[in-house]
Amino acid sequence: MKQELQPGDVVLVMFPYGDKQADKVHPALVLEADDFTVYLAYGTSARVEQASRLDSTVCVMDPADLAFASLHKPTAFHLGRRARVGRKKVMARLGALPVHKHMQLYRAAVAAGLLRG
Numbered sequence: 001m002k003q004e005l006q007p008g009d010v011v012l013v014m015f016p017y018g019d020k021q022a023d024k025v026h027p028a029l030v031l032e033a034d035d036f037t038v039y040l041a042y043g044t045s046a047r048v049e050q051a052s053r054l055d056s057t058v059c060v061m062d063p064a065d066l067a068f069a070s071l072h073k074p075t076a077f078h079l080g081r082r083a084r085v086g087r088k089k090v091m092a093r094l095g096a097l098p099v100h101k102h103m104q105l106y107r108a109a110v111a112a113g114l115l116r117g
């Protein structure tokens with residue numbers, strides 16, 4: 001049976017690069033999902049402290065939040081860098097954003113132009 005994905009889930013995925021380089025495995029944040037495709041925000045552990053100051057970014061840095069999302073390092077999800085990929089590129093569901101991060105996700109989605117405030 002296919003695993004259900006929900007907005008706020010953290011997945012491991014072959015994230016595509018816009019400059020046609022090879023896809024690379026990254027954590028990503030599910031923004032929307034259906035039976036065939038998943039709309040994702042790019043996740044990276046690089047320069048998380050700097051990214052935390054960006055309005056369109058959701059950062060997971062607290063040890064308890066990292067454990068809930070099943071992330072090993074502080075991670076920034078950049079809602080300005082998104083991709084729609086086929087479900088087959090999703091390698092695994094790791095975890096999810098903790099509920100107290102959902103308001104930050106909402107504000108980041110507004111800042112990225114995905115929602116109206």
